[in-house]
Amino acid sequence: MKVNTQAVNFNAKPQLLEFIQNKMNKLDHFYDKVIQTEVYLKVENTTNNLNKIFEAKINIPGESLMVKKQCKTFEEGVDTAISTLKRQLQKRKQKLRA
Secondary structure (H helix, E strand, C coil): CCEEEEEECCCCCHHHHHHHHHHHHHHHHCCCCCCEEEEEEEECCCCCCCCEEEEEEEEECCEEEEEEEEECCHHHHHHHHHHHHHHHHHHHHHHHHC
8 A cells, every 4th residue: 555654843853753654554454446545644742742743644536534633742643543544445335245
């Protein structure tokens, strides 16, 4: 799966980009018709420790799935977003079978 990752207002470490790529590749097990994934990493300038924003947009035939999570770390955001996307893809697959 092709994953385009953009870090807004900061430089993402290669380890983080590899972590995101590995997690997104696991979504192929649940729905194999994913065309492309766009990931946006943002950091808000606030005193709140929940200042990391992870956004993912998955393009599948006929529609797009979008998820946005705000957490303490990007890794935590990726994990929670992946579980949400996994559920959405499974529902989409069930809907197509019916």
